[in-house]
Structure formats: C-alpha cells, structure tokens
Amino acid sequence: MFKTALADLIKIFFEGEKEMKKTNVLVGLLACGVLLTACGSGGNTDGSGNASNGSDNSGIELGTVGEFPVVKEKISMTMMGPGTGMAEWKDMPVFQSMAEKTNIDLTFTTPPSADFATKLNLAFASGDLPDILFGTDTNSLTPAMEMDYGNQGILVPLEDLIQENMPNFSKILEENPDIAKSITTPDGHIYSLPMIHRGETAIWPRGPLWYNGEWLEALDVKELPKTTDEFYDLLVRFRDEDPNGNGKQDEIPLTDVKMDSTRPWLLAAFGLTDRSIEEIDGKVVYAPITENYKEFVTYMNKLYSEKLLDPEVYSQADEQKKAKGQNNQIGLFPDWFSFFTTGRTEKESVMDPMFYPLTSEINPDRISPASTRLGRATFAITSDNPSPAAALRWVDYFYSPEGNDFLSVGPEGAFWEYAENDKGEQVRVFTEGVDLDNTEESRAKVTPNYGITVPTMAFPDSKADFPPVIANANDEVDTTFNDFLAAETQEKIEPFAKVTFPLLYLTTEESDKVRDVATDLKTYVEQMEAKFITGVEPIENWDKYVQTIESMGVEDYVAIHQQAYDRWASTE
Structure with missing residues (x-):
C-alpha cells in the first residue's frame, strides 16, 4: 500500500530544487484519500490495516500504536523539565498513572523554573542530558538551540517518527497545516512538539x-x-x-x-x-x-x-x-x-x-x-533516548481530548472523583483534601500542567465528555462568566484578528x-x-x-x- 510520509511532504515543501512540484503532492494526497489516515498510520499492520505490535531499532518491543501499554516490558527513561516548586514530579499522580499505563518509568530532573534555562544550557554543554525534555519553551529551548543541537545529532528529528507513532498528533497536523510549517526548521526537520491552544480565549495575544x-x-x-x-x-x-x-x-x-x-x-x-x-x-x-x-x-x-x-x-x-x-x-x-x-x-x-x-x-x-495559538518547543527527545518511538507514543496521548483532560486535572481519585447527584447523573467533584478556596494549588500537586507550557492540545468541543470539576455533586455549573468571555471574544476579537x-x-x-x-x-x-x-x-x-x-x-x-x-x- 502506497504511503506518503509526513517527512517526505515536509522535505518537498522545504527543499529548493525538486522535480516534484506542490501540485503533484496534492494529486498524490487526493489519490491516497486523507493524509496519514487513508494512506496508513505507519508501523507494521495486520490484515485489517490496524497497527500491530513491533519493535523499534533498539529492539524494545512496542505495543499497538495508539494503545496502552506503550511497551511490552518495563523500561526506564530520564526526563528534565522546569519545576514550579509545588510538588516533585515523581510524586505527581499524572506521572505515576502514566507509568502504569505505558510501562515507562521516568526519573526526573526539575530545576526551578527561574533557573531552568541556565540549567538546560549547562546540560547541553556538559553532554549530561536526559532522554526527554518536557515543559520547555522557546526561552529555554530556543529556535537557535533546536537547529544547532539538531544538526549535531543531539536532538532527534521527529518527522518520520511522528507519522509512525503519533496518530493523535498526526491528525492535528492534517487538520491544521500551518502547525507543521511553524514547527519545521529550514532544514526540513521537526525537533520539538508544541502546546496548541484552542479554547475560547486562545486567540487572545495577552489580557484584553x-x-x-x-x-x-x-x-x-x-x-x-x-x-x-x-x-x-x-x-x-x-x-x-x-x-x-x-x-x-x-x-x-x-x-x-x-x-x-x-x-x-x-x-x-x-x-x-x-x-x-x-x-x-x-x-x-x-x-x-x-x-x-x-x-x-x-x-x-x-x-x-x-x-x-x-x-x-x-x-x-x-x-x-x-x-x-x-x-x-x-x-x-x-x-x-x-x-x-x-x-x-x-x-x-x-x-x-x-x-x-x-x-x-x-x-x-x-x-x-x-495569538498564533501555538507554543513551540515543549517536548524534545535527545540522542541518548533508548526508544524515541516509545517516547513519542507516550506523549501522543496528551494530544487527544482524553489525554488533554488527563494532563489538566489528573487521573480519577487524585484531584477529582465521580459522585452521583440527585438526578442520578455521574458528575466530577473535588476529592477530599482539595482546598476549595485555592483549587489551583491542589491541582499543581497533581500535574506538571501548571505555570509552564506542556505538549498537549486543548479541545474546546470536548467539554461535554469532560465536564468541569465541581465542589458538590448537586452544584449547578454556572457558565455565565465563560459564556460572557466567549461572546465578547467572538464579537470584538475574532472578526478582526490579525497575527503580527x-x-x-x-x-x-x-x-x-x-x-x-x-x-x-x-x-x-x-x-x-x-x-x-x-x-x-x-x-x-x-x-x-x-x-x-x-x-x-x-x-x-x-x-x-x-x-x-x-x-x-x-x-x-
């Protein structure tokens, strides 16, 4: 079955002298159907076209792409990211739950966010690098650093691996072509993954x-x-x-x-x-x-x-x-x-x-x-990583509606739990011990998605599937303020919006x-x-x-x- 890889398309777009023109690419896409989906999701496939088990170049046996566990047998990786001082990452239920889901155990290095850029520079200079960079941004992992360390082979190019291992993120790229353009370097490579904003206020470049x-x-x-x-x-x-x-x-x-x-x-x-x-x-x-x-x-x-x-x-x-x-x-x-x-x-x-x-x-x-509604350089893989494919399958979960919600409020039982209201409906309520006067402080101990940019995409249409967390099961969710923000944004920003x-x-x-x-x-x-x-x-x-x-x-x-x-x- 013919496959058009995301990497091939990026190379066609970015290389100066190519016999194949953009029109040929479009014809190829139409013949294939929908990019990356109809042409195959990558990886080994069984007769049904579903990705089957396989192993990457390291010999680590992977699970089925898009499913848990990511790897058949437990493996370990190291991760570096900016700490906000609210909790150690090893103690956060999000990372603990991900270890159980994926079979990937992580060991963390989390300098304070104020010192993180300096510590990351020192790590690159010394060669003492983790397998994964998580929660970085363009101030700590600058565009120049991406290209420099990418060209040196220290950061792993991801474009081929994305198609093979990231069905959620690949779908986002299909539906939002400008994202691929904005995360691809002039040499045709993708060295990091973004945080993508799509909520009601995502278009705001700053507070109005x-x-x-x-x-x-x-x-x-x-x-x-x-x-x-x-x-x-x-x-x-x-x-x-x-x-x-x-x-x-x-x-x-x-x-x-x-x-x-x-x-x-x-x-x-x-x-x-x-x-x-x-x-x-x-x-x-x-x-x-x-x-x-x-x-x-x-x-x-x-x-x-x-x-x-x-x-x-x-x-x-x-x-x-x-x-x-x-x-x-x-x-x-x-x-x-x-x-x-x-x-x-x-x-x-x-x-x-x-x-x-x-x-x-x-x-x-x-x-x-x-706003461009995009924060670049939030996730990267170094050449020390034992299985880049497994690392990308691990992070791809956060680019799904379910994974985004998981990264936002953590797993059931940590920050929230289900309760039944008087109507017999299952609703999400705060767990015992959450400070109702300062819920964000409690949430910051559950997930790294607090005060830093993280690799994920917010899906505004997923609210029905992932309702807000409330104090008491019979509380009515008051959407007055959010409805007001949405209406004001739709009237006064969206029709006139221009990215600088x-x-x-x-x-x-x-x-x-x-x-x-x-x-x-x-x-x-x-x-x-x-x-x-x-x-x-x-x-x-x-x-x-x-x-x-x-x-x-x-x-x-x-x-x-x-x-x-x-x-x-x-x-x-």
Missing part, C-alpha cells in the same frame, strides 16, 4: 482591555467607542464627570504598567499590532519607523498630556494598578480578566465590557491583535545576523516610545529617531525576516 462597567452605567454610555475620536471623548468624560461618584476628581481614565499590555490593542487602531517586525499583506515592515506608529505615539502623547493616560504609567507596578482598580479609580485597564484588577466577583465582572477595536484617520480597517508575524524559524546564519541588532533595536525603541508619549522627546524629533534606527541596520534586519517569511509562506 476592559471598560469599567459601573462608570459606563453612571455616564449612561449606550455604545462603546469605535473610532479614536470617540475613544478620546469618552476618556474626557471619565476624567471630568465623576463616574465613581465620590465627588472628587480622582478618576484615571486609562492605566497600564509601561504600556506593555495596552499597546497592542490601541496600536491596532493605527493599523499595527505590535512594536516589532510585522507582516502586512505579505510585506515585512519594522513597525516602529512607520507613519502609523508615529500617529500612535502622537495620539498617546495627547492622552498623556491631558491626564487621560495615567501619569504613573511608566513608574507603577502591577500591584499599584490593581490597588487603583479596587479603589474604583480606573475607567479602562488591561488584565486577563477584569476582576483581577477591580476585585469584583466573576459574576459581577460581566458588566465590564471588553474593548472594541478602533479605527483612525490613518487606518479605516478595524483590526485586533491575535507567523511563528517561523530563521536559519542559523540568519539568526547570527539579526541577534545583536534585534536587542539594540528593542532597547532603543522601548526607551524612545516612553519619551515620545511622556513628551520628554518632542515628536518633532521623529526624523532623527528614524535615522538612528536606520543606522542600526534595520534594513538588513527587515530583509532577513522577509526572506524567512517568504520561505514560510511558500510552503502553502
């Missing part, structure tokens, strides 16, 4: 902006601003009309900490989504030297000079911002959820509407910044060329933005600012990213 609903009600605001002029007018009303009703002019219309969370949402009004490299209609631009960005800092300077933007925006910490929110002094603010700042309850916070994207004179098209720049890899040569320039540009632009907004640097000095950036090598910096983008886009 939220309006203070009490203030809108006090001022009888019926419709949110949709242009920068309307937005300015509302902020003036926040400042002047005593919406908190205390008889003092202590209102702060807009606040943030260093503009980092507010910037993308307001910058979008001027046609950009971040202070960095940005792709617009296939062209790569350096946003901070565009006329659009100039209009943004000019507008923000106007807000700052008229005390519509918090005068302490560049000096306060997040705790100070939250204190102002809890004192009902803020009209618009960023946070993951509004009640984090206001101190209200979840139910009360549904009166705080999400910011609606604005347009401006320079940008008539409404856009909203969006796709996740892609630079070649080693490209990375070497841009590394120092990127750091210098980031530092200079960050400083100058603050100066322009606060008026320390007059906007009349804009041309001098642009000339300085040009002298730092921004033209080559953009050209290299354009080259990388074109390479990425050509794989479609």
Whole structure:
C-alpha cells in the first residue's frame, strides 16, 4: 500500500530544487484519500490495516500504536523539565498513572523554573542530558538551540517518527497545516512538539482591555467607542464627570504598567499590532519607523498630556494598578480578566465590557491583535533516548481530548472523583483534601500542567465528555462568566484578528545576523516610545529617531525576516 510520509511532504515543501512540484503532492494526497489516515498510520499492520505490535531499532518491543501499554516490558527513561516548586514530579499522580499505563518509568530532573534555562544550557554543554525534555519553551529551548543541537545529532528529528507513532498528533497536523510549517526548521526537520491552544480565549495575544462597567452605567454610555475620536471623548468624560461618584476628581481614565499590555490593542487602531517586525499583506515592515506608529505615539502623547493616560504609567507596578482598580479609580485597564484588577466577583465582572477595536484617520480597517495559538518547543527527545518511538507514543496521548483532560486535572481519585447527584447523573467533584478556596494549588500537586507550557492540545468541543470539576455533586455549573468571555471574544476579537508575524524559524546564519541588532533595536525603541508619549522627546524629533534606527541596520534586519517569511509562506 502506497504511503506518503509526513517527512517526505515536509522535505518537498522545504527543499529548493525538486522535480516534484506542490501540485503533484496534492494529486498524490487526493489519490491516497486523507493524509496519514487513508494512506496508513505507519508501523507494521495486520490484515485489517490496524497497527500491530513491533519493535523499534533498539529492539524494545512496542505495543499497538495508539494503545496502552506503550511497551511490552518495563523500561526506564530520564526526563528534565522546569519545576514550579509545588510538588516533585515523581510524586505527581499524572506521572505515576502514566507509568502504569505505558510501562515507562521516568526519573526526573526539575530545576526551578527561574533557573531552568541556565540549567538546560549547562546540560547541553556538559553532554549530561536526559532522554526527554518536557515543559520547555522557546526561552529555554530556543529556535537557535533546536537547529544547532539538531544538526549535531543531539536532538532527534521527529518527522518520520511522528507519522509512525503519533496518530493523535498526526491528525492535528492534517487538520491544521500551518502547525507543521511553524514547527519545521529550514532544514526540513521537526525537533520539538508544541502546546496548541484552542479554547475560547486562545486567540487572545495577552489580557484584553476592559471598560469599567459601573462608570459606563453612571455616564449612561449606550455604545462603546469605535473610532479614536470617540475613544478620546469618552476618556474626557471619565476624567471630568465623576463616574465613581465620590465627588472628587480622582478618576484615571486609562492605566497600564509601561504600556506593555495596552499597546497592542490601541496600536491596532493605527493599523499595527505590535512594536516589532510585522507582516502586512505579505510585506515585512519594522513597525516602529512607520507613519502609523508615529500617529500612535502622537495620539498617546495627547492622552498623556491631558491626564487621560495615567501619569504613573511608566513608574507603577502591577500591584499599584490593581490597588487603583479596587479603589474604583480606573475607567479602562488591561488584565486577563477584569476582576483581577477591580476585585469584583466573576459574576459581577460581566458588566465590564471588553474593548472594541478602533479605527483612525490613518487606518479605516478595524483590526485586533491575535495569538498564533501555538507554543513551540515543549517536548524534545535527545540522542541518548533508548526508544524515541516509545517516547513519542507516550506523549501522543496528551494530544487527544482524553489525554488533554488527563494532563489538566489528573487521573480519577487524585484531584477529582465521580459522585452521583440527585438526578442520578455521574458528575466530577473535588476529592477530599482539595482546598476549595485555592483549587489551583491542589491541582499543581497533581500535574506538571501548571505555570509552564506542556505538549498537549486543548479541545474546546470536548467539554461535554469532560465536564468541569465541581465542589458538590448537586452544584449547578454556572457558565455565565465563560459564556460572557466567549461572546465578547467572538464579537470584538475574532472578526478582526490579525497575527503580527507567523511563528517561523530563521536559519542559523540568519539568526547570527539579526541577534545583536534585534536587542539594540528593542532597547532603543522601548526607551524612545516612553519619551515620545511622556513628551520628554518632542515628536518633532521623529526624523532623527528614524535615522538612528536606520543606522542600526534595520534594513538588513527587515530583509532577513522577509526572506524567512517568504520561505514560510511558500510552503502553502
């Protein structure tokens, strides 16, 4: 039976001179049926087409692909990942249960997350590496490290092994072609696996902006601003009309900490989504030297000079911002959820509407910044691993709806258990000993999926099969707040969503060329933005600012990213 391997397709897409063109690939896929499924799931097969038992190159006897146990006889592997200090990984029920399911016993090395990147670098430098890296991210296992250690043979290329051993992840790649593009290096290899986000808020690039609903009600605001002029007018009303009703002019219309969370949402009004490299209609631009960005800092300077933007925006910490929110002094603010700042309850916070994207004179098209919904480099295998095939079968479980739920809340009996409610239904309730006032602390002792990125995919459509865990069997699950978030996201982000720049890899040569320039540009632009907004640097000095950036090598910096983008886009 003809098989088209995922690795072959990736090579076809990424190698420059090939006789077979993309059209031939598509014809092959149509002839085969559905990629990876109709053409075979890989591995040995019996007469029914189901993967049968086999052994990998190490001689370790594997079980049936997609089923437990992963290996027939117990084997041991070592794993390294960032610890969050809540519990030792060896004591976590998720890992203990996986050992029972798979026949793979793991020994863990878990430096504190704050020191993990340094410890991982030392492990690579010394050669004292584990078999598996788990819970890494692009800050600890950087793209440059992936390519460097992959080329040296220290990290195992996974593309062939994925098709043979990962039916769940292979199905995800079939349905989401951009994922394969974004985790494949320029040499055509996949060296790590991602965390894939698909929940209601997955499209958020960061916490949104939220309006203070009490203030809108006090001022009888019926419709949110949709242009920068309307937005300015509302902020003036926040400042002047005593919406908190205390008889003092202590209102702060807009606040943030260093503009980092507010910037993308307001910058979008001027046609950009971040202070960095940005792709617009296939062209790569350096946003901070565009006329659009100039209009943004000019507008923000106007807000700052008229005390519509918090005068302490560049000096306060997040705790100070939250204190102002809890004192009902803020009209618009960023946070993951509004009640984090206001101190209200979840139910009360549904009166705080999400910011609606604005347009401006320079940008008539409404856009909203969006996440790639992908976290790269969360799982990798080193050349010391006794059975890469077994390791991938082990992790593939987490890319199924059942496995994702398992990784999120652990096995039955650890963090939750079944109970019967008065209707005779089986529901999931917290086990005895879980602190109902701080359930996350209890969950963090059950699973590593707490505060770090892990190899899995969230399936929003699986909620019916895996209902939430509740305190008491007869509690009604209140979805009011989640329904509110979903509705706000669908109305105010999804229709206008734009990813600033796709996740892609630079070649080693490209990375070497841009590394120092990127750091210098980031530092200079960050400083100058603050100066322009606060008026320390007059906007009349804009041309001098642009000339300085040009002298730092921004033209080559953009050209290299354009080259990388074109390479990425050509794989479609």
